Amino acid sequence: MVVASKEGTVKIVQGNGACVEGALIAGCRFYAGYPITPSSEIAEEMARRLPLLGGICLQMEDELASINALAGASWGGWKAMTATSGPGFCLMQEGIGMAASMETPCVIVNVQRGGPGSGQSTAPAQGDVFQARYGSNGDYPMISLAPSDAQEFFDLTIRAFNLSEKFRTPVTILADEMVGHTRESIYIPPVEEIEIINRKYPTVPKDKFLTYMPDPDDLVPPMPAFNDGYRCVVTSQVHTEGGWRADGAQAAKLIQRLIDKVERQIDYITDVESQWIDDADMAVISYGAPMRSAIRAVIDARERGMKVGWMKLRTLWPFPAKQVQEVAQQVKWILVPEMNVGRMVLEVERVAHGACEVIPVPKFGGRCHTPGDIFKPIKETYR
Amino acid sequence: MALKTVTAINIYSDICKGCGICVDACKFGVFEMSTERGKQGYLLPKVVRLENCTKCELCELSCPDIAIEVIGG
């Protein structure tokens, strides 16, 4: 079954379906997950499609099994993915931190739903954005991407796999129920136009190989598969370059390298989209489903002569500090609509550092912002 | 009475932890605990009756440190 063709194709899919298309094109051939609304369509589509491509789709007994299976599959040599929602995401946290420590490429999709607890299974929310960054124990890097529509869910899933392979770190995609379940058309470009990145393979002789010896240029160690003859030492404890348990100084060195590996490449990783910022007095910065209402609200504001621009955060972590800081230094107000009590707005405030007023526009309880919900504070604030 | 003659029983003194299992495992009295200490400071067993060894290998197979090897026979 052809996944991508020489000419582009247009498909009408739910966001969840677009995610699967992106994953399969990116080379994902292993899925292990547990059904949870509103992500289950991803598992179901993977179950139908992966065997046709020589891939394996497993429904595991729980999310703990799923994230750990991803680590096994990745060290087995395959690109691996899972999809879940809030409650399952919580269960995966130990495994995500483990994957970050072991530098195991994998992609975890969280189609966020109302929380806390079992929350609202069929309603959108963005309450897990900080959990994605800080949910596991200890210090580790995180890359998180946030699609706001089906096309972005397709594009950013491919990007997630590429970043995961390039930086040898788990990447989380923070979608929400609205993005996951809205059915719209997506454009799948011709195969040759899509960049696919694979993990670096070792070039040293097998008897000289050290599992966690990084290349000095990008701080990323090359990664073979198990049973290729490299006798890898992969342990969840903090480890030396050889892979064995580390002492204090070596542990600190590892943690610092893991952080630097991602933070030093922040310009490459962070990805925002914006419009009408150049002459703006006010900016609306958002991500995910509310972004679409935000753009509509900004258009309405412009039509009424207000100089408002918008910025869409397609990357949440590492936080696009430079891009947001530039906006903060230019405008008088930044509004941050999000489907939670106010989370990414804290990051915006942090990097704005008082340069402008930062106004949260929270909405929670399982309903997404309407354009009016965002236009109202724009109108009330703009002077 | 020995049924096969082994040429040696190696005790790897730098990894032996002096647990004494080999002395007990051997039903033919080949070993005794000595007063010598190995590299890690543990008391070592020593071979006192090699001629009694039947190459049953229970000493070698019971050793928790892979520190005994029965050679030959």
Add this chain to the structure above:
Amino acid sequence: MHTLAKKIMREDQFPMVFCPGCGDGTITHLVGIAIDELGIIDDVCTVGGVGCSGWLASIFNVDFFKAIHGRTLPVAIALKLTRPSRKVLVFTGDGDCAAIGGNHFLHACHKNIDLTVVMINNQIYGMTGGQVAPTTPLGSTTPTSPYGKIEPALDLCKVAEAAGASFVSRWTTAHPKQLLRTLKKAIMHPGLAYVEVITQCPVQSGRYVHGSGDPVHLLKWIRENSLTKTQMEKLSPEERAGKMLIGDFLEEIRPEFTAKTYQFMAEVQASKKASVDLGR
């Protein structure tokens, strides 16, 4: 250094991390002999859990994955499925397998996936200081059961059988020859092979449960209290209390998960349905 250790083990892991007299090293040796005599080292990879038992996985000179607590089996399942030629050996302990890892154990057995699961049963949580485990005998006083354990010891062989494992055995470190023979069969068995090994733990269960830190005494206790089916049948129910059943309990060829997965994959690809876009 021992010839076998030089041949197939990591020399820098000697002396091994285990306490003096601990059965873990014994089991390591026997697994090593099995791997060597079967000639499979290039296909072997190991997954170790958290606990003393997990470190067995690190001794062999093969690719090795030290999982987080309780999660060896999902990792092992994925390693097996992504390259069926792999011989995946799982080293887990009573806490790692029967407590936190219980659900994964149930489902790995249920899949009857081709793995060798060596569960090293020292009847206690050794690494963390001797806390009570599901496999600790009834009434035992440990740091977390100071007034005596309320439940009897969990029999994980019965769980394995009930869940669907197709090879189930229990031996001890006091039965090295039988254990070696069983390990060789288990590794080559095409299905989930569960081998439980009762082992002496001089520092923790030795002292807390059996009242002795002497490995020779503990091995004697193991020998006297682990009986085969024939030996058990000669005892009265009162005499059997506290005794452990050892032996090869089950060895059957049944549908195996990896083979079936790849078989389905081939069938789906070959069938006419493959050309139909089944997307919504």
